[in-house]
Amino acid sequence: MSTDRPVVVAVPEEAYAAGLADAAHVEPVVWDPSHRHEREAEFRLVVPPYMGPPPRVERFRDLPALEVVQLLSAGYETVLDRIPPGVTLCNGAGIHDASTAELALTLTLASERDLATHLLAQSRSSWAGPRMWRALADKRVLVVGYGRIGHAIVSRLLPFEVEVTVVATRARGGDDLVDAVHGIDELPVLARTADVLILIVPLTDSTRGLIDADVLARLPDDALVVNVARGPIVDTDALVAECSSGRLRAALDVTDPEPLPADHPLWSTRGVIITPHIGGATSAMAPRARALVRRQVEALRDGRPLENVVKPATSLSR
Structure with a gap:
């Protein structure tokens, strides 16, 4: 584990940041993909918001340090073509x-x-x-x-x-x-x-x-x-x-x-x-989602395998 390069993580809500607050060598940043953030160049793992459309592919390409996109949904078909080469996509299997x-x-x-x-x-x-x-x-x-x-x-x-x-x-x-x-x-x-x-x-x-x-x-x-x-x-x-x-x-x-x-x-x-596509949107989701995000961040920090990989990173240049 590196002690001089913290894992800067973009999360969608304060609750996710709070769940990572005591993780060693991790810096969570609440990020709205529709707005620029001064720390974007450091984001290594991004958790897009659960509700609403996924960020445009251009937003992911604007993140030069990005290694992992962690979804909060089990489905990922609408995100696949937005993930740049060199970035690993993980879904939210288990959350819902x-x-x-x-x-x-x-x-x-x-x-x-x-x-x-x-x-x-x-x-x-x-x-x-x-x-x-x-x-x-x-x-x-x-x-x-x-x-x-x-x-x-x-x-x-x-x-x-x-x-x-x-x-x-x-x-x-x-x-x-x-x-x-x-x-x-x-x-x-x-x-x-x-x-x-x-x-x-x-x-x-x-x-x-x-x-x-x-x-x-x-x-x-x-x-x-x-x-x-x-x-x-x-x-x-x-x-x-x-x-x-x-x-x-x-x-x-x-x-x-x-x-x-x-x-x-x-x-x-x-x-x-x-019912209006409410299968996963319940009070049971949040604690399971925060736990998964923490495990993924710690795995990235420690160089361990990630969970729920649905599209591995490729060696193509971004």
Whole structure:
């Protein structure tokens, strides 16, 4: 560890600076990318703000000492082309596991227990019933995407007495929660028996449009599609058609397009619940984010490997 060259770190808020205040040989600076700062030439690690668009590529190129960009989001597809050669990009994997898993379960339960009907009845001072209502128990749940958040979702699903099947890019052995992990090539067959389909895959060229009209058509009648991943993973027009007919239901934290225009048919499609991309934005995020930033700063300072590297630095000149 160098004692004469502190690691100058650009952070988005005072809370992150306070979390680094007692770290040896580290100097945190609160930085707004839309404004110039007198210490920019010294920034070695930058943490862009969580909310709002990422900084322009020109802003990163203006930082001659920059070595690492640490995102506070798990998704990074909108930032990849903004990272100059020679700079390592790390995402916020792990920060949002609890929050996003909570929302996936919340959306699933809200739809399965028909909460929208009861809230509407409450607004009318009306007692809905009597009738038999859906339950989550005994349902067959297919989770597409079995990384850290997928694992967190499954750990919360299992106590509800469901049958869970998980899908990842490639088939592999099971773990502490599931007996086996199925490959994405098995999705068309597995969809035929899924009462609930939960999506938590990253948006890539291979996952864009993954849940298309064919996959949706394979789902059983009255199946529920829960998307806490990215909107373009689902064919929106095909989903609207299936839900409008009453054959499928959906609970969506993400949409395509996003934000959803006021006149978009999804708003009024029967059986659809929509939340405005709030999966990770909870009180659980902040302490996990500050802890990750501190670990990354200390790793950079000490010359240790970084966590969550999604785009390693290249040797090309900046």
